[in-house]
Every structure is written in C-alpha cells, then in structure tokens.
Amino acid sequence: MLHIINKSPLANSSLDSCLGVGKEGDILLIEDAIYAATSGSAHEAKIRDAMGRFKIYALLPDLEARGLADRVIEGVTTVGYDGFVELVAANRTCQSWL
Amino acid sequence: MSEGIKKFMFVNRKAPYGTIYALEALEVVLITAAFDQDVSLAFLDDGVYQLKKGQQTKGIDTKNFSPTYRALEGYDIEKLYVEKESMEARGLSEDDLLVDVTVLSRKEMGELMEEQDVLLSF
C-alpha cells in the first residue's frame, strides 16, 4: 500500500497515525509533510525507525519550494511528479492521511 | 461474494462540525450504498468523535447529522470499526458511541486496511 501524507508532522497527527496503523509499504511525503523528511527535525528518529517497515519517499518539488532539498534524511528517496505517478501505479491501493 | 464486488473502506479521521469532512464522508457513504459494494467505515483519531452520543447542535446553528449513522444499517452498511487506541486517548468507551461498532486495535485496523481494494479518506 502507498501511504500519502501532506501535513506537517509538527502541526498534525497524520504521520503518527500512518506509522501507527500502517503495516508496511511505501510512504510518500508531499506538501507540508516533507518537513518530516528533513534531518535535524524532531521527527527524524521516527522516520529512521519507520524505514525498517516502510520505504520513505519525499516529493522533491515540495522540498525545493521550502528550501530543504539539501537536508533530506539519508535513506529517504526523493521523487518528482513522474515518480509520484509511478508509486501510485506500482501499489495496489493508496491511502491519503488527510 | 459475487464478482465485481470490491471492498471499499471509508476512513474517518476528523471530528464533526469543525470541518466539513465528516458530513461529506457520510453523504458519499450513503450514495455508495446504492452500488452494492462491500462497504465498511473506519473511525480513528478525531473521527471517533463523530460517533459520540448526545450531540446537540442547536447552539451552533448547524445540522446534527449524528442520527444518520443509525440509518446506515438500513442501507446495509453494517461494518463500522473504531480504533481502540483513538477511542481511549479521547476518554471514550463503546458505551459513549451512538451505534454498535466493532472495536479494533491499531494493529488489527492496519491489517483490515491492507485487505481493502479501495480506501477513501476523509
């Protein structure tokens, strides 16, 4: 399953819920959720922990727009819009954690 | 189960009234009921608040749509799941809810989601 998150982990519990309820698969961080993918943030340890169960992606245009493209946690894969589409196509189901 | 029937799960994670999500989800669920699919509703995080008994909305001049959850049975939508951890984190128990539900642990909820063909989030 592909999990998509678009809210900042500092303002919203979507990331926590996704990591708690979700079992495995891919997680794509987009829009304000990309803050979770940046090193030095309060959520870095959580993201590193989750890498065992999930493969973590972050949308590059959203990282760039927020000036954080050079600060992505090691092990997080950045993708463009084409990569976003590929992830959706590669997974049987998709869940947006609004 | 006959062919062509898919498992649809509506995932409700927002409290009622503060945003339009809960009401919109309910309306989509009622419409979906006409298509004879295998529909279930999941309530987690603040979505659990949608099912709280005793909602009185006169004071906020908004339609109280909570009684409509009780109509779902008549629409043959009988699978309502509530996540235990979310419910407990909000100081609620099954007795506080206005419909009969199945309470699942986080883990069980995650497994149930994996079994779905389509997940619709609100």
Add this chain to the structure above:
Amino acid sequence: MPQIEVNGKSYETDEEGYLVNLADWNMDVANYIAKTENLDMTEQHWEVIDFLRKYYDEFQIAPAVRVLTKAIGKKLGPEKGNSQYLYELFPYGPGKQACKIAGLPKPTGCI
C-alpha cells in the same frame, strides 16, 4: 426564492418545489403540493408520508427508494413494501415525489 401560498400563508420552496423549512409543513401544505403533482391523496398516500416524516425525524435524512421500500415492508407488510405499490401511489418516484409532499429535502443520491 420561489414561494407557494396555502390558506393565505406563503411558504418558501426551492427551485424544484421542495419546502425550504421543515417546520413549515402541515397537511394543507401537503395537499397543496400533491395537487401540483396531480395526485389525489388517499389514506395509503398518507401512510407513506407519515412513515417518511417519522423516518426523517429519527435519522435526519430522507431515505433512498430502496431503503424506504424495505423499511415500509418491515413496518406495513410485504404487500406495501414493494416498488410497484409505491410507484403506483407516487408515479414520479416514492423518493422524489413523496418526499416533496412530506416536506422533506430530496433524498441523498437521488438524481
């Protein structure tokens, strides 16, 4: 907003003739709306209208036709809980037409 006038009192309706305010409903208004739909209300009609109003009061929605049919069957018996019976009473649809006469909004999912 369009209006209808019954017994010298005017009531607001939407473009399709559904009452805007649930509380405006009474039997005279219902008879008036039925007349505009070319229906003569009989005891059987009222039975359905009464059922719909009670359903709305309990669940805060107008039921889909399928749900209404089933629920009527449960309460009033199988000879009434079938779409043939209900469509004979309300040829333009027990959902749309009966809800209009009952002063309820158009059923969700009804086009």
